[in-house]
Amino acid sequence: MAEVSLVDVSKSFGAVDAVRGLSLSIADGEFVVLLGPTGAGKTTTLRLIAGLERPDRGNVIIQGRVVTDEVPAQRDVAFVFQQYSLYPHLTVYDNLAFPLRSPARRVGEDAVRRKVQQVAELLHIEHKLDNRATALSGGEMQRVAIGRALVRDPAVYLMDEPLSSLDAKLRAELRLELKRIQRELGTTILYVTHDQIEAMTMADRIGVMNEGVLIQLGTPREIYERPNSAYVASRLGTPAINLIPSELLGNERVPPQARTVGLRTEHIRISSLGRSGPVARVHWVEHLGDQNHVHLRLAEHSLVTLADPAQPLKAGDEVSLEFTEPLYFDQAGNRLGAEQSRGHA
């Protein structure tokens, strides 16, 4: 059953169309990530579901009930913001207990204690319960902020870049942890980020947004392997997919409508000169420890591919290229052969 549905929702602020004709259904226990650059409409979408914004058009449905006209408190949602807004004068325990002690809920202190203890264990902060919230590290504070949402049992958790203020290491740890918690509790999460790694590693489904439009919705693997446009293809993958004019392939198997070809780094093979295939020059070899990024020049175009650190390549070398599994895009940037599921353009 769908926990949350948006049906053809639009929202503008003055002349800016923040969200345009968005339809999206999130199933019970599903982790959906909206991915897009700043200004794509991701946060507005969350705020529309939370009731912090009213749609100009369309409906918001939570657990089968149309909530479009309801205020935030009437909707069964919990919001986790980017900044961990904790109560600095309270202990970790009291911060976690706060949402349960609200007069509207009337939860007994015993039940509060059980719930707080359970969430604290889940988040590995049970040894910090008596600390002041301000005496925690950044990662611990963000865990408390997430925990404050978790003590409640809403229909859906709405999370707006909750990890973006943390350093890379902590972000990687919490990514794995958040996914584990979601799986263990079977919670429904709609999560917003501009970080493709977060989207790929945590999402059951990713919704790629740009300029207020949901461009593609699918599992991380679908989005990565079968993007419906060059735009979506370029949003996922590090290093980014190589997009070059299709005539550079010099291959009779290129479909006639193709204008651009997309080559993921793992689909470019480098071999020594003499093999068939286009010839490129090594421009720069970037050493990243576990792998090398090889920057190549093919005609006037730059390509990036991966090479084993043991492969002896240096700037100036000429190499033959072989391409496997190329993606073809037409003039408009749509992938040839993709089932077009574009929203309202």
Added chain:
Amino acid sequence: MAEIKVETVAKTFGTFAAVEGVDFTVEHGSFLVILGPSGCGKTTTLRMIAGLELPSAGRILLDGEDVTALPASARDIAFVFQLFALYPHMNVRQNIGFPLRCQNYPRAEIRRSVEETARLLRIDHLLERRVGGLSGGDRQRVALGRAIVRRPKAFLMDEPLGALDSEFRRLMCAELRELHDRIDATTVYITHDQLEAMAMADRIVIMNQGRVEQIGAPQEIYDRPNSMFVADFIGAPPMSFLDVQTSLRRGDRRIRIDGVVVEMPEVFEDRAEGQFALGVRPENVSFADASPLRGRVIGAEYLGTTQIVTVTTANGQIKARLPSAKPVQVGETVGLELRPDRLSLFDAVNGQALPSALHTGGYRG
């Protein structure tokens, strides 16, 4: 171009030792990155090189000249900060030319230098634009332009890309490194982002709690970390460690982990019974059904090309980087194989790497 020498420099603020006996040389034209967590002393070190802080002990030499006591303005060094402040009421040309106008350079020379700098940064088409309407990247380029227009002997950069989002940061990394090569500058660059450091540096200085942990080329540090701190700080995901209780003899090429024998590089030291940590990088772990080293899969993170699989074993958690085509089930028990010649062994008490066929000494901070 310049050579920068930092000699046993220390800095204390009251009773707090921010930097303790730091020693390194930045060669002519090289790109050195100081990497470390917040509070490790990297910014203080950079500020001492710039002349914005006076060292409590030690010397700083710029091209052999002792500049320790010289103020920032008397050192021919440009500083690029994390938050680039541009003058909003000026256009790009005026912003870049500002440092030259302050020093009363002739008009024609300012024009020539500004245009040459803009060409280097590929923003010459934006010279007459207001900075307010520029994209984040172009603003960053203007800020860089203002730093390089004077052609100083060295550039000091304090997380100049810290405010940018991750994808854009990668692009600017490549651009900065290319710029460095084109103008043949000496650069000292600070970051807490190990990927930035790996991507740009000729050499990396890793700092921790005011001290240098290791100095070396990126690949060297990645392959042969001196300490568990370095092994854990470098790499995404970082090195995994297995706890081992054992004794070691010089010449050992095997280690027993709870009865499971694992091959490793030859150890060059005798060690009494104690706690050790066997370190392995994710790309050197593979699944092998027959392996007696068993663990349970607790998570798989899809990354497109590869996936990171987290496995718990009786002796610790191991992360493996596997092709994303490999089917992996959370909850399943798997056998693990570790690539023998790439394993590091650490003393778990002091965190230092043991000398071995892989680790043959090297720098000790």
